[in-house]
Amino acid sequence: MTAAEQELPKLYDPKAAQDRWYPHWLEKGYFTADPTSNAQPYCIVIPPPNVTGALHLGHALNNTLQDILIRWRRMKGDSVLWMPGTDHAGIATQAVVERRLLQDEKKTRHDLGREALVKRIWAWKDEYEARILSQLQAMGASCDWSRTRFTLDPICAKAVRHTFFKLFADDKVYRGKRLVNWDTHLRTAVADDEIYYEDTKGSLWSIRYPVAESDEFLVVATTRPETMLGDTAVAVHPDDPRYKHLIGKEVALPLTDRRIPIIGDGMLVDMAFGTGCVKVTPAHDPNDYQTGLRHKLAMINLLNPDGTYHENAPAAYRGLAVKEVRKRVLADLEAAGLLLETKPHDLRLNLSHRSNTAIEPYLSDQWFVRMDEFAEKAIGAVTSGQVTFHPERYAKSYIDWLSEKRDWCVSRQLWWGHRIPIWYCETITEEELNVAFAGRSDVVWRQAEAGSDRRGWLLCALEDLTGQELGPNHRLEQDGDVLDTWFSSALWPHSTLGWPEKTPELAKYYPTSVLSTARDIITLWVARMVIMGQYNCGAVPFTDVFIHPVIQDGQGRRMSKSLGNGIDPVDIIEMYGADTLRFGLASAATETQDLRLPIEKIRLEDGREVNTSDRFEQAKPFANKLWNAARFVMSNLGDYIGEPVRPEQLSIEDRWILATLRATVSQANASLEKFQFEKLAKTLRDFTWNDFCDWAIEFAKPRLKDNEQRPVAQAVLVEVLDTLVRLLHPIVPFVTEQIWQSLAVVAPIRGVFASRNSAESICVAPWPKVEDLPADDHAQSRVDLWKDGISAIRNIRAERNLPKDARPVPVMRVAAGEMESLAAGLAMFQTMAGVGDWRVVNSAEDLPEDIEQARARGELAAKVLDRLEILVPLGQFIDKEAEKVKLRKNLADLEKQIGGIDAKLGNASFVERAPAELVLQQRQKREELQARRGAVVELLAALEQS
């Protein structure tokens, strides 16, 4: 491509840049990690999106922020790996596929069978995984796609199998009882997040339980009378004077022939609620279950999986459904005169999302991971500083949750997931097992615990058992359940790197660097990754956890399908381009607040209705602005030869913009180190727009017309543009690459000083270094004075409505020491402020005659600034009255400020107690203001006399 072939359209075309550069980056392999590199490793594993559906804006935010970090570190020269992948999301995915099956074909999973259903889910997964990956690519994500993983793929499966095997062998996993949320319609356990609540008007029934061998009664209040058939105790508060004496005695449980103990339990019972007596049904209520554990009560399961009453219930109720049992129990109690009262009571019904039927707490046997030691170690990882949360307040939720040390239930009654690698055999003996598996270290076994639903032996194997290992006389049956999705997610940082194999990737990139996620999964995911990382690899999985804000709609609600307020990032990319999406999200990613996006529905040209947000309008002009600044620079490089520039050739304004750029690089570094993306975006936007475009380019225009100054001005523009696009690249990768590549054609040689580079893509160009750019306080101070002067004249022109072509001839009064500074900006003033010849005078000396005369005639407009007084003769354009009003307002402002300072300085306590430095500063400030006031008073007086 030659310079002539360059297309430099006025409007930046995001789509063209995206279509052109993303495939190019992939082809060149810039995103491919090299574990053999000697560079410092930097690795982020993507929080794997669920394959349940397409990505929304929350994912876009998180992945934009990760890509910013990744692209930054890649440019810094680190050996970078951003590991992509997706999550099988157990119940969520199975549920969507089952729901669709029911809708489209009126079939349940039982109609299809396990194998066929799983096949359907794989097809679903393939579709959505492709969609998700293409969304990430559309956003510009620089993942190493050659390593894309899926939580059910063979590499991850191997890690899961090895982990479970190790846990089993170490006795860290056990089979135990637990109350699960049982869906009696679908005959399956459902997860907590698959339950919804409905407030309904129910009843609170009071039932008399006769105390054995006594005339006394205890009255219990319940919303679920049918569960009384499974009661195994009645609890009262141990300090309750009404019942204290009964603790240790028994009641005769009505409708049954059982006697159950009266226990004292301060945790379960609130003396003030109801009657102060609580029936305890450990097998069908979570609190009662805990109470049962505390008091070692019997646990009587009343239900069959289909929700009918089990043989553990008295004969009269067996085989009946829950509702029917309730009716009968109430009728029978009534008949026995034991039903005291029925009161209306508001209660919350737990319903299954999947079948819309009531959830029954149901006691079942599940696999658990022992958490005590694990949690202790994982807490230590944070308290010792091996893992740091950003913002740090989130460490508290992590530690609080882990401190409960509740064992982790890892089995799920699903078909979609990692099958639990346990085989049961009831008939074998240990001797026979020893013989069958002699010499094999890949099979371990343990005896089933007493009280478990299984008898005989539990075998865990690294490879699937065929079932034939024990010979024809013994049946081996594999556990039908799968593992909790979070089990495989917990291994994600090391499983994706190849553990348990000792891969070069694992050696190079583990522990990874940063984990970026939302706060709602700090416990479910982050804590468990730390635990499993420590267990499997002996080291924490990452050193920093960054918690990003949550995206909400205009009403502060989460985005969700059911509310219809979700935004597809691809829609935003189509409307605004990927750079604007990313810039908008980064600009909104503040540390303290969640991110509120007022949603609008709009209809696209193709008729589709999509959600969008005004927030992207705010970010929209930026890429184009940058593009046009670059276009200006490049259009002035036709004769650029790239000769090195010696520092002494630089003008004041060159030194100013380079010094300002230096400060910007330093600020950008600080923001990136601290995960302050909003600050990063703002810093770079401000530099681009306010310093580079508004001033530096304008300063350069006259110099580019001067043959002598032109090469230096060109070199500095190239240097600044080159550095700026490198700084911006992590946020807006496409427009910066477009500029980088175009710039390479017109200015193959860059670098005002030593830092020349000619990277073939900005993706791998060096990150700017602060020390390559000169600091220059003097230039900064001087250019600030120029800017003030130019703004002041523009202000006068605009406020006095001077015609466009009017060329007033102003005077600037400054202290003697500043005269030279201002005079150096001569050319700039004339073009940028639109003035004719102008003069700088010493404020201690008399004004030039023409100005003095204009003042006498009252035709002078003035601006009295801190270091500078600007006097513009307006001649016929003067409006004396308006001028007086302005000066009076100016005077009032100054007096108000002086008054404020006087109040402070007149306050003895301030002078005594405030830092001396501050008092001095206030005194100086007062002097300046007084001087300005004097000047304004003088001007006003002249005007009034005229």
Added chain:
RNA sequence: GGGCGGUUAGCUCAGCUGGUUAGAGCGCCUGCCUUACAAGCAGGAUGUCGGGGGUUCGAAUCCCUCACCGCCCACCA
């Protein structure tokens, strides 16, 4: 019920280790198609910093309290 965060311009948000006349983007008003950019330029207006109390010479910033909004966790016999 416990915990966390928020309440600053019409909208979305910075500022909060106390100390200039409280800022930005978008929107709004005025004037400009000034050959980088009208998705632009120049200029302008806009705030009892949620209410109340306290600490301090000084509070948007620190403390207490109330109200409202959001989130997490627990619970509702």
